[in-house]
Amino acid sequence: MSVRTAVVGLGWAGRELWLPRLVEHADFDVVAVVDPAPTARAALDVAPGVPVHPTVDALTPAAVDLAVVAVPNHLHAEVSAGLLGKGVSVFLEKPVCLTSGEADTLAAAERAGGATLLAGSAAPHRADVGALARLVPELGRIRHVDLAWVRARGIPRAGGWFTQRSKAGGGVLFDLGWHLLDTLASLLGPARFTQVVGVTSDDFVGADAWGAAWRQDEAAAGGTGDVEDTARGFFVRDDGVSVSLRASWASHAARDVSRIQVVGSAGTAELRCTFGFSPNRLPHAELTLTREGTTTSVAVPDEPIGSEYGRQLDGLAALLADPGRRGRAIGEARTTVRVIEDFYASARSTHRQTPVLVHQ
Template sequence: MNEQPIGGPAGGRPVRTVVVGLGWAGRSIWLPRLIGHPSYEVTAVVDPALEGPEHRGIPLHTDVVELAPDSVDLAVVAVPNHLHADIAEKLLAKGISVFVEKPVCLTSEEADRLAAAEREGGAVLLAGSAARFRADIGALYEQARSVGRIRHIDASWVRARGVPDAGGWFTQAQLSGGGALVDLGWHLLDTVSPLLGDTAVEQVSGTVSGDFVNSSAAQARWRNDEEPDGAPEAVADVEDTARGFLVTEDGVSVSLRASWASHEPRDVTLIRVEGSEGTTTLRCTFGFSPNRHDGSVLTHTRDGESTEVPVAQDPIGAEYDRQLDALPAELADPDSRGRAVAEARRTIGVIERLYASARGGAARRHATTREYRMDPRVTGLTQGTSTVTTAPLEHPKSVVVFDLDGVIVDSTEVMRKAFSIAYAEVVGEGPAPFEEYNRHLGRYFPDIMRIMDLPLEMEEPFVRESYRMAHLVPMFDGVPELLRTLRERGFRLAVATGKSGPRARSLLQQLGVLDLFDHVIGSDEIAHPKPAPDIVLHALDLLGAEAHSAMMVGDAVTDLASARGADVAAVAVLWGESDAAALLAAGPDAVLREPADLLALCPAVAAD
């Protein structure tokens, strides 16, 4: 006889559920709701800190290794942040499906491990912020349909006093992965994600501060966190406030603020969606704090007139009940596999880049820097009459990863001709939109076609013509000398390009410099091309190098984004036909106008 399908009274037997971790979230949010929900049967709890065979009459285990996949449908993981990925990975590999609330993971590498475990075990990872299940957020999503094309989103969650678990793991970076950005910021990013769609985030800039985190007056008293036993409270080493600014490849900007504490009188969450046809604004309070905004208020503004939109007033915590309502269907849906990991990878990628930007900004503020001014006659930074780089980089470098087009080779004219021929063959008559194509350089060609809504069939004639005219592509003046000098100084070199690997290696071989590079990696040789960090991370892996020892040198915002995501120094070059304003706005760690400028950042590698 086939086993009865899961789904609760309406869809089969209840979901046999295990709660892993009985800290504040486990005991206050998940366990009581699961016990009271007709679609779930809590068959066990896991917590190494508890003793005895049972907890509240439920079988108690001390380790997830004791769980068997034939008796568990879903494990709800509610442990400290640094254990999320490790425990979820173990369970998924055993074939046990897992639900993890934010943060699903603390690094992109952890996201990759979760994806591999999900594939290996055949189970499903479910995740996500409960904020999407709020009635007011649902109303916001519906109202946002009327604002036209979205141009900008403000997303903030600012508490008056709400530092969680002061002195405990929440405020220790090694255990939490970060402060307010990881805690509240994940909710905000998860909330705005449906408004942005699948578009990639190209530019990220951020800053963090910690004015309140070590103040006892700023603690979240309403959480009733247990005081640490005996030992003095540890000094917090995470931020209480994070601010960020994002720009997607579609040109939508997002302003982000996550604050555990502030000088405000109330805890307020604000989501504002500005569009071509109007603006929709939601003011409410996420979470469980009793110091709340007076209800949820949704307004729509157009042509100077604001109208309040009716919205249901949820009781505190109702979003978690709705999230549990939805989980059985997600668990049974075969298309759920891989979805949560993809969303988590995107979210943690943005968070990593925000922290990297904040670290880079702090380093630059504390470094000895020159004063710069913009010369209106020159596309670049000038000091007096000569263009210079920024301050010395934070750590000594021994690895340089180069982009290819616009950095090593001047391929613009050949690309223009190849693109025009491909456009004429596949699309037909009319001017080829090369200038728009040129704005996306650094990306993999098929990705650019999708962004521009052009036929993927253009790739074949474009590649054919690029090979045919490769002999017309020169290197920039000074680049051969730069590469040889770097090798003489002991640097290891790699290329990470939007081109395919074979085409890039063929071109460099033809130019006589292929042997100067340890590795040449194309976008067809990694899972996620730029602006994702995969191609830079792969270069580091092949070279056996640490991120702090490397820099990425590129002429596009996508290069800088890839560098930030990989946590390597991001160096912008202006000697090609790059968009200097966009590069400078992306906040590179160094800016170069001539190839020889790079040598100032690359003294000889110290002998081991």
């Protein structure tokens, strides 16, 4: 039986990522679309005949099994909590929440409505990341992970909500950094962070020349960004693994490159590829395994750009039917948002000479 699904939000993610994939997927039946903007609703041509509503008030447990929420970051918790509280389950792509307080709100709504929150993060569902994950057991005791997603030019349109702290929560750390942290958890399992040090910079965010040309974000007239375009950090997990992270919307690099290196007592595995949809990408993913001075290439599946989003949907119906999933997404999101909060606290306190001790 198909999952009766509503798409909430017809911005870039709802319009380009989720709606067409849901319409094509056998497990889902798109029964409603929600967006308050008449222009956005008028542009709907992927799902002809599907009812379009200006608010989520029309979505009820009697009519909808799942709401795919694709609204700006600052509305994630508000919209999702409202749906969960009245019994409608929600699939919400990262970032699930912007603060620990919002995580508490979502948890309370999930309990009150008896619904389930499912969280999405595309990068862990990539085939090349899956190939890297299969190497991890061969690496012995994991000691360190290096995470990076560095774009050459890829800042969302200046003045749009992505570059406004009040609406996005932050900059590239909430955007690309959340993907990297979710990928880390998918490779090593979830863990808390006992130490966090971070710095941010905004050298490019105000210049149009460094924008993401492939995105069709709406710009605010005369708007400027007040978030970071680059975040660099060093963390220690409670299992003793150290982690370095760099996320950059723009840089002086020639191509957009994502890199994950996992260092263990028995070897080092490294994946170089390009996450996301940028056309300025590496032609092929490269995965290597290094042991005792010898580096060998490991075969990596080649797949169309964006396949990871469809792969998320392949398992979503089963997760929705599993009562054991309730509460899990919020618990994982709480860990991620806490490390981001502590990262920003460290970045604001550049005079501090010792790492920020985080939530125990």
